[in-house]
Amino acid sequence: MITRLAVSGYRSLRNAKFALTPLTLVTGANGSGKSSLYRALRLLADVAQGRIVQSIAAEGGLQSILWAGPETFSREVKAGAYPVEGLVRRKPIALKLGVSGPRYGYSIDLGMPSAPAVFALDPQIKLEALWLGETLGRSNLLAERRGPGVRLKNENGLWRQAATALNPFDSMATHCADQREGFELFQLRETMRGWRFYDQFRTDRDAPARRLQIGTYTPVLASDGSDLAAALQTIATIGDGEALDASVADAFPGASVVCRESDGHVEVEMHQHGLLRPLRSPELSDGTLRYLLLLAALLTPRPPQLMILNEPEASLHPDLIAPLARLVMAASKRTGLIVVSHSRKLVDACLDTPGASEIRLEKQFGETLAPDAQAPKWVWPSR
Template identity: 25%
Template sequence: MEKRLIAVEVENFRSLRKISLPLRPLNVLVGPNGAGKTNVLEVFRFLADVIRTDLEPALNLRGGFGEVRFWGGEKPPSHIQIRLKATWTTHSSRNAPDEYLLRVGRLRGRGFSRQESFQFKRYRGRGRRITISGQKVSVVGIDKDQTESTEQEIGISALSSGLSTLPRLSDDRGGTEVTTVAQRLASFRVFDVRVDAARRPSRFPRAEREVLDDDAANLAGFLLNLRSRDEGAWRRLVDDAMAVLPQLEGIDFDYPSGAAREVVIVLNERGMRRPTQLADASYGTIRLLGLLALLYDPNPPALTCVEEIDHGLHPQALELLVERLREASERTQFLIATHSPALADRLAPEELIVCERRDDGSSMIPALSVERIEQIVDASEGLPLGELWFSGALGGDL
């Protein structure tokens, strides 16, 4: 059984008044500005921050509870809620998935409350449900007939995330499963190449596994590490870059501050007397290398989100990009936002998620089911998805 996130349900998170979104290996969000694409990605950044820093810091980073809850309507809602379904733990399946729920509510006066629950499959039909409310944690056994029995109660800080603190549970009470889910959530990455940072030298990689920064600021160090650790992946990455950049003949590295201190990327280009440092390369070239680094990451997170993946890329790069996304989605799921009909043209109906915005300010995601998209494609006699989207046949106007 593949270890995948299979669905997310969100209530009252920014423009996401109430959405239920099935997730596949590759998921591409299309729609106009303000439709909620970025807010879907932000849900996963928020969850990762909750695990890495805890609940209250994750809210404060976004301006507090009042800035995170749904912004539309006449009356602000009293809670936000996120529910995930996945097949991450050992005995989970699509019919018996792991389920994690986080609900944060405003208390009368100041402050907020937190409720969490985590349910997962055990062996021989038994399961566990861990519920957290206030400072009380209950571990409940669930039999095949759905009868429950409380097995343990422990204390927890009132504003702490259960997943960030409960791995101390014993294995027979769910500690292993909680750890697994916490690690998956903490690994979620929202990736956006920051070109000015990626241009600069990065420190020489010191760890056995160099982790690619969310903004590709350590691009040179990451690629140097990839070349030394996985020659096959490095060769394929260079071949892809050369296929999209016709003048490129190879990629190498230089060490301006001496070996083992800093490293920079240099490009060997046709017709040039000397290599070109990445600092002098074009915006699109740097973004392409950052995205290829992401796609060839040998140790990817459970979910990778990318905002405006096509930004700065020549249309000829998109076909290769979609092909590599599909290949990489065998190792990590992707949730992508785009405004590019040319990229959408290369997608299958089940990979496209149309986003729209209602008059009350809430997002409708998905605005169309996969079955409805397939019907529209059939009625159009097979027109590509980007063309149908651009024409308005799929909604989600540009």
């Protein structure tokens, strides 16, 4: 599992380091930096997909997402004795992202673009590193990318030059990962590719989850919920069908969910006590549909190493928070979970489970901090 996350220079995350547990709950007021932390995780996942440069360009380029404050704050500024002023920079302009766990750690350092004007929003990948364990040291480095060059360490501890002309928009995680000669990079890439993000499921009248869907085995719910019926039927067929039925009954006493098949297509139907016919997916309330989407995500028969939920409580009735918390706590026994939430009720309920922790974010001088949490040790590779 991932136990440490580090972000430097991204939006309000000037130099943030967080300790992660099997169930990490991220809270804070509006504007405290929860969305920045969530987006930073998405950028790390984009490394494994080979599109981090494109994702940063889509956000407006490095200049639009870099920390906008001074490089450092003096004690006098923090005490209010002097105004906040920009000083001459001592370090290169950089956006740094990193994660680590008991097995591997990885970081990437992106700098200002030097491409033609048509590609002026593309940052350059300056440095990447892969190491053994949670903290980078002198002897545990396994792979290193500096500029266009990449070198890998083999099982005998000898370095091999894997690339000499890697493009500044290509990551070594995608272009130097090999099952034989770059196995650790290959494992890292496949693990990060398996991360799942569920953010603001649509539940409006035209939401993908309300449409008739093709009936095919779906062990992983799509990020937009467009294959909800197939995912629920897959859980009932090859997953934990009893947990599915129990979770539906927990949230909606006396109710059950089935997936009706017709000409190779499936559709969600909910049977409720007192009704003479089941309700089809277009008839379900927004909150009911959203709960079923979360249910399909959390009861997946193929749990990932990391799943991130962004404000799962949105549009849910307060009575559904407790059943959702029980779902989250049960899922955290099978997969690492990061839950970004505004709901104090959801957070407090989830904190009762072993392995749960809270990261409470707040802003000071425009910077996102977690004053109640102890920052883990982290070492960035230097350019």
